[in-house]
Amino acid sequence: MEQGKINEDKFRRSAVSVEEAQAKVLAHVRPAESELVPILEAGHRVLASDVQAPHPFPHFRRSGMDGYAIHSLDTKGCHSGQPVQLEVIDEIPCGSLPSASVGWGTASRIMTGAKVPDEADAVIMLEMTEAIEQDGKRYILIKREVEPGKNITPAGFELAEGDLIMEKGRRVGPGEVSVLATFGIHQVPVARKPRVAVFSTGSELLAIDEPLQDGRIRNSNTYMLVHQIREAGGEPYMLEAIEDDLSVARQRVKEAFAEYDIVITTGGVSVGDYDIMAELVREQSLEMLFNKVMMRPGSVTTAAVKEGKLLFALSGNPGACFVGCELFVRPFIGAMLGSREPFLPKFQAVLGRTYAKVNNFTRFVRGSLAFEDGRLVAYPASLDESSVMITIKDSDVLIVIPPTNQGVQAGQLVDVLMLPGGSRG
């Protein structure tokens, strides 16, 4: 047992606040390059540049109703006792152009969304007309005056050519796709996904498909991280676990830096023995950003930088690993993508149950969110240690419990960080 492995000296760690740690990480962001992707693949990607309207919208004078395009002056003075009669000389379905000129005393049947003939200055609703036939010709009767411009949307009414339609940094959803398609933008400029290498560390971990062994647990963090990274907008690559050997770890991390934008490890950062990642980060080859954060769980979360690439050494504890990824990796990826909101959305909610655990670090407690009478109520997922593993799946939010020596009472307002909606389907 005494083969030089025991090291009971603690590494000197000076804790920084979460905000300070986030700022240190974000100071090293290098914006991702831009690439064009087909619109069908653009979902959840982040726009790499502003998008301007390539043409006005609508780009032609559009009918807002099913009815007839007319000269409004033709209706002047008419009323139910003295209707005006107009000859129907054309029919304009959507997508067609007028085939006849609307002169005085005539009307063109027109569909919602079709182009209004240039000569016409109003559209009267179908329901407000009466159709008649005389001598094989078709006419309509109109019994009330129609204002000029009625039921016509002018060209450029909604947007002029060159107007900003979407800003750089916006994430593309179905609504964005609708607008992009409307303007014919079928190749969408988006930020290239940062490539993220994920290592597990620690020779104690069983592979996910190995049979259970006494005293050993399975690698679950790297699988979780793969999904968290995807949700944050990165492209994860799961690399073979690093065994507890400093020179191997050094070499593997170096290789990963050459190929990926971000390197994440889990485990091996506690102050116990065999603390490979902590040792690695203390070496001169990396610039350590922080190795202790004033938060629970995950106080040993560590980050280092080398030539503009980030190493995140996350805790091996699943709950701490999850939080470390959401608080530090997510915003780093988001900032690389140029996202307008790289952090988890933060807002206030009412604490649904008293949280009595005291700590002098800020605690991020997994919880669920309820909407009660127009108020947000956040319930901690567990109040004790009996369900620390299983509740990781039951989290809508992270509830922020500030440093406290008496807990936080139910009914108090707390900050909550909204997690992406994975578990609410």
Add this chain to the structure above:
Amino acid sequence: MEQGKINEDKFRRSAVSVEEAQAKVLAHVRPAESELVPILEAGHRVLASDVQAPHPFPHFRRSGMDGYAIHSLDTKGCHSGQPVQLEVIDEIPCGSLPSASVGWGTASRIMTGAKVPDEADAVIMLEMTEAIEQDGKRYILIKREVEPGKNITPAGFELAEGDLIMEKGRRVGPGEVSVLATFGIHQVPVARKPRVAVFSTGSELLAIDEPLQDGRIRNSNTYMLVHQIREAGGEPYMLEAIEDDLSVARQRVKEAFAEYDIVITTGGVSVGDYDIMAELVREQSLEMLFNKVMMRPGSVTTAAVKEGKLLFALSGNPGACFVGCELFVRPFIGAMLGSREPFLPKFQAVLGRTYAKVNNFTRFVRGSLAFEDGRLVAYPASLDESSVMITIKDSDVLIVIPPTNQGVQAGQLVDVLMLPGGSRG
């Protein structure tokens, strides 16, 4: 112009409520089959069966601290003036098994998460001990009594073998992945994604990559629908647009029913001329579920069923198409997947700005959500017609404005339906 195409008779449509229409649709759900997918691909999928714990968790007696495994009785009566001295006879890193028996008067150095030797009944924190060496042997001094069970998590403490860990119908996110991996479930039983055919209809539509033409607009709805369907958990297939010809439409829809689980069309359902989809649904070959819904936009939303497969004929208006998909297609897909919550999440919020538009149908208004002092406030995206296209991208929620003849005042509570978070990155 008079080639038998004009048909100014309105189709008889009797309107049903949104809830009634949803119930009619859900009555025809056929549960999707189950399939196994690798855990790395399971994100956002819906569990097809309950998942039970294949083993207890933890599956061995686990140390909750970095420290020493001891016999608690050895510490009986000790205090700072009379410490007990134990010989350190083993060292147990995570993933290793004890290599020596902890007898009376001895202790094993143990790491957080490692297996506690069977003989030991407590773990004392490293920080509460003092290490000394005598005659080449290592000892610790303990200065206070330790209770039996201290810092030991019993096997099965969190879950027993066979305990339900996740229910059928749950959507898989990073937390679910963590739990599945912990239990070695690397092939995940999920519901097969419903295959959804998406047609655009209407010969007026330009392809997205065609140059602009006067009087014509581009097909944007099918692109939007592809992304909405993916978010809802379906697998969209974009089919060539159906031109305005009833016999062609009949044939194309028949072919699509043979190959897909759901068929969606957009356009061609208004009460204007050339109403191909409405005509098709009126035929005897399909069972019409509804062809008018008491809602705005999208009152002409139509659904029909044939041999358990659903046809949704959505409005050609982008805003109405969006709403129709979220209100009817989404829950149908979700229900096929067995999702516990197939509908958009619904809750109450305070209306942020007066919405004055009156209607005797329920209106679904796109809006954004703000969190102000622990209250949810919903702001309509637009109050007039000047931005009906562009605001489709600015929607966190659909605000439900009930039938009203005087609008809804700012400050009143309204129901809101939460949209998936596409536009908030």
